[in-house]
Amino acid sequence: MTLTFKSINIILLLILFSINSYSQLQDPISVVYEKSVYDAFLYFSEHETEYFESNYNRTYLELAATLYSYMGKYDKVEWYIDKRLSKSTKKDSTNLSEFGISQDSLMRLYESTNVLLINEAHHRPIHRAFLISQLAMLKEIGYKYLALESYSSEDSALQKRGYPIHSTGYYTNEPIYSNLVRKAIVLGFELISYDDSRGIRRDVKGAKNICKVYDKNKGKLVVLAGYGHIEQRWPLLGNALMRKLNEDVLSIAQDNTYGKDYVISFEEENSAYVLQIDKSGDYDYFISYDKSGAIKNIPSWYDWVYSEYLPLSDFINYKFSLPTLIQVIPALENNGVPVFQYLIENDENITIAFPKKGLYKIVLTNAQLSDTLQISL
Numbered sequence: 001m002t003l004t005f006k007s008i009n010i011i012l013l014l015i016l017f018s019i020n021s022y023s024q025l026q027d028p029i030s031v032v033y034e035k036s037v038y039d040a041f042l043y044f045s046e047h048e049t050e051y052f053e054s055n056y057n058r059t060y061l062e063l064a065a066t067l068y069s070y071m072g073k074y075d076k077v078e079w080y081i082d083k084r085l086s087k088s089t090k091k092d093s094t095n096l097s098e099f100g101i102s103q104d105s106l107m108r109l110y111e112s113t114n115v116l117l118i119n120e121a122h123h124r125p126i127h128r129a130f131l132i133s134q135l136a137m138l139k140e141i142g143y144k145y146l147a148l149e150s151y152s153s154e155d156s157a158l159q160k161r162g163y164p165i166h167s168t169g170y171y172t173n174e175p176i177y178s179n180l181v182r183k184a185i186v187l188g189f190e191l192i193s194y195d196d197s198r199g200i201r202r203d204v205k206g207a208k209n210i211c212k213v214y215d216k217n218k219g220k221l222v223v224l225a226g227y228g229h230i231e232q233r234w235p236l237l238g239n240a241l242m243r244k245l246n247e248d249v250l251s252i253a254q255d256n257t258y259g260k261d262y263v264i265s266f267e268e269e270n271s272a273y274v275l276q277i278d279k280s281g282d283y284d285y286f287i288s289y290d291k292s293g294a295i296k297n298i299p300s301w302y303d304w305v306y307s308e309y310l311p312l313s314d315f316i317n318y319k320f321s322l323p324t325l326i327q328v329i330p331a332l333e334n335n336g337v338p339v340f341q342y343l344i345e346n347d348e349n350i351t352i353a354f355p356k357k358g359l360y361k362i363v364l365t366n367a368q369l370s371d372t373l374q375i376s377l
Helices: 005-023 028-034 037-052 057-070 074-085 103-111 126-140 175-187 202-213 237-245 300-304
Strands: 115-120 143-148 190-193 220-226 250-253 262-264 274-278 285-288 308-311 324-330 340-344 351-354 359-365 370-376
Touching (some): 028 037, 028 057, 037 057, 037 324, 057 074, 126 143, 126 220, 126 300, 202 237, 340 351
Parallel strands (some): 115 220, 115 250, 143 220, 250 285
Antiparallel strands (some): 262 274, 274 285, 308 351
C-alpha cells in the first residue's frame, strides 16, 4: 500500500491528537491529593480507560485501589491491586483451629520489647483496624508513643484537637485510620510525626525524627508504617531504629502482597491469630487472622472499630441519585475526617457504622446535591 502525502498527514494528526488527549490527563497523585473523595472518584471514573492506556497505568491502579478503600468498596480494592500485580493476591484462609497464637501470648510478645513495628498495606484498612484492636492492651503494658507514617508534622495541633482533619496527612483521611488516631489520643498515646520523604535515606531520617521524641524511660513505642519500611535491613526503618537505639526491635508484618515465604511458629488451639516466622529475616513475624465474613456492606473486622450499626433507611426516607457518597462525621468536630464512609452505586439498603454513641452528621454527596442531617445515638 502506498501512502499519499494526505494520508500521512492524517496519521500524524491522529497520533498528535492521541498524545495531546493523554497529556491532558491529570497526574493521579494530584487527583487524590487535591480533590475531595467524591470528585476524585468522578474524575477517575470518567478517565479510567485513558489511564489504562497511559504511562500512569500502574500509579493509577494503586491510587484507584486506595481511593476505593476510603469509600468502603473493598472488593474493588482487590480488583485494582490484582490488575496492577497481574495476579491474584487472595490467599487461602488459614485453619486457625490447628495452629496459631492467642491474644495472651501475643501480649507476652509485645512485653518482650520496647519498640514494636507493625506494617500495613495502604489500600487495606483492615491492617489499621487490627492495631485499633490492640491499642488499649498495649497502653496497659506500658506503651506510650505511637509513631505514624501518615501523620504530617504540619498539623501541630492534632494531639490537643483530638481528631484528624484533611491536612493531618493523606492516609489519615481514610475513616479507619481516622478512628485509629482518635482512639490513640483518647487512650493517652503521644503521637509522633516522623516521615520525611524528601531526598534520600527516608527511613534513616524517620528514625532520627522518632528518637527526637521517644524516651524509653517514659514508655514503649509502637510504629505503624507502610509495606517494607519496617524491615530490619539497612537502610530501612526497622534497621535504622535498631542502630539509633542500640537495641533490638520487634517487627510484625500484616501485608504479604508480594508473597514472602513464612513458616508457622506458634501452635496453640482455639487461637485468634496465626503468627509465622519470616524466613528471610526482614521481619520477625507475619500475622494473619480470619476476618473474611461480611453482612451487606459491613465486613466482620469492623467490630474492631465500630460498636453501633444502623440501616441508612432509619435516617434517610427519600430517594437520591446514584452514585452517592455517605459520610458520618462527629457533629462536634470542626472539619473532622469521617469516621465512616461508603459509596452507594446501586439501589441498596446499606448499614451505617458508628464507633460509639453520640452526636453525628450524616452527609450525602452526589452530582445533584450535598445534604447534611444531624443525628443523636
